[in-house]
Amino acid sequence: MTAPENDDAVDAFAEVVFDRLIGGIEILSIYLGDRLGLYRALAGSPATAAELASRAGIHERYAREWLEQQAVAGFLTVDPTRDATQRQFVLPAAHERVLADPSSLVYSAPLARMVAAAASRLPDLLTAYRTGGGVGWALFGDDARDAQGDQNRPWFDSALAGALASVPAVHDALSRDGARIADVGCGHGWSTIALAQAYPSASVDGFDLDAPALESARLHAEGLERVSFHHLAGERVADGREAAYDAAFVFEALHDMPDPVGVLTALHRAVKPDGVVVIMDEAVAEQFTAPGDPIERVMYGYSLFVCLPDSMSTAGSVATGTVMRRSTLARYAREAGFRDAVALPIEGFAAFRFYLLER
Template sequence: MTTDAMTAPNTPTAEEVGERLFAAVLGTQLVQAAYLGDRLGYYRTLAAGPRTSTELAARTATAERYAREWLEHQAVAGVLTVDDPDAAPTERRFRLPAGAAEVLTDVLSPNHVLPLARMAAGQGRHLDALADAYRSGGGVSWAEFGVDARESQAAANRPLFLGALPRDYLPSVPEIRAVLERGGRIADIGCGFGWSAIGIALAHPAVTVDGFDVDGPSIETARQNAVEAGVADRVRFHHVDAGADAGPGGGTEDRYDLVAAFECVHDMPHPVGVLAAMRRMTAPGGVVLVVDERVADTFAAPGDDVEQLMYGWSITCCLPDGLAHPGSVGTGTVMRPDTLRAYARDAGFADIEVLPVEDLFFRFYRLV
């Protein structure tokens, strides 16, 4: 046996790699079509009932010829069905089945995967900037990624943050359940569009929540979301860097019973400073919670689908965003438990505890 054979016993053949890449091209085309269907309102219009290309174009203010080609692609790809495939092209009526409608239009369903497609397709607009960053060692910031990144990230987490997170996951931890039941003060670090803070407030009417984020447009949207959800009297959002010297946590008036960071520590250029601020912000007996990606404990190749997904986000979004800031540690999406443990200890914590909360994509840590 050669050395190469011993080190890579499962090396794929050229045919296998070619087949996989070809399948990925088909998947990429489907993602791009989904991006267009979302941005142009095609899916939402089809969810209301079957449409011809003429009807879809008229209802979405788009060109019929483009609408027709998009509809036919979606039918050929198995997303849409056609009531009358033998009719004239402009008279064929296309239908969005219930299962597809849930995935593509139900913003509160756990099966709403469309935001991930929007994120992936939107990042394609920045490949030139990413290539430049790879060459220079610089980055592409969250602000540069723009509205696609902001909106798709928030939409992807919205079902969890308004559903299982406040309703099932957080109350399953006794120390956190006690905070929720007695109406404690909660700080949400890196709150984005505010769905985690809003979800906690909706599920637990006695609590008050302060959300903090460095992204101004996200904070403005979060404030509007809180008003629309009817919780603006108990949920406040602050445009501030929680890790900066002037950030929260400097006085007793800023002490909280639960200080949480939901899926954001791996994005932070200076996570130790933020974790140290979270420690300062915590009242005596309070809980510090970090929820981040459930990646493998150690590197191994090949990896499972979740590991591949997280590396995919890292090479096109999270690592470039992190490295866009001076002095960044450059964590990337794949933040393993030992990496967080090192950050926590540098921030003054003794250790991290992995909590017994089971989720496919997220791991729950208590910092002690």
């Protein structure tokens, strides 16, 4: 017998779904504010609808609707008693750090871009789910590419050096005179640049298969002579570079790669026997548990819409997905010739965990 329609559990779950609807709509409203420059136009300077339209170059009617929606959502503040044309909307300083300050560790506007990128490929995702195919990273476009780069940049800029310096074995390898470092899956290059800036006697090679991201990386690194970028798959890093590197890193990319064992095997060959190989990936739980915590929930979300379809767009992919648990990484590491993958004592680095691959 089915429960009656007014059952408390039914009503409670219907409310949960409605709350998720609101969240989805509001994250897309953040996308508009981010991509149209509306938050930046409001940063430190309240505006009426007409003033915002003028500053950002958008239509005044849309400006008024967006401003009112943002105030109703609690993202902006406003005096609702004033005449509609005279209302000045304010982006509070705390909200500015989250929505309009790309140097802030809590900068979150890029998250909306990743959601929008995934939503733009829903027809392709439906086909992939039915056929077992995939949706390659390039198809998600600049929204996804820029979102990943911009989201991670403040952490690499301000926290990576300290995090690595806190682990003596890693710091010592990076501090060698004339050290060579490989950064595999470098994307926009912010991790590559951060490594070069933190260790001024080292040279750093960034590797990636996303040509547009590498173009951006080269622009970002302009003037840094010790940084080079290469359009090359991780599986080929050791080609002509046997035992060339003192250290190698894969920052939030191994779970996307169709052949992680091949990549780690290449790093095992490319890094000197006394060097270090460090993997930074998502700080997911040790084992599957349901329901999960917010980190598990968001990582499975990324996996459904971006990471798993991207990986499966390559024939023969092992299809790891975003939720790569330590046991999975350790298995890949052992298959590649390492002894184990050991979590490093680096905490509070966004939603990431660092692993040292032991020889």
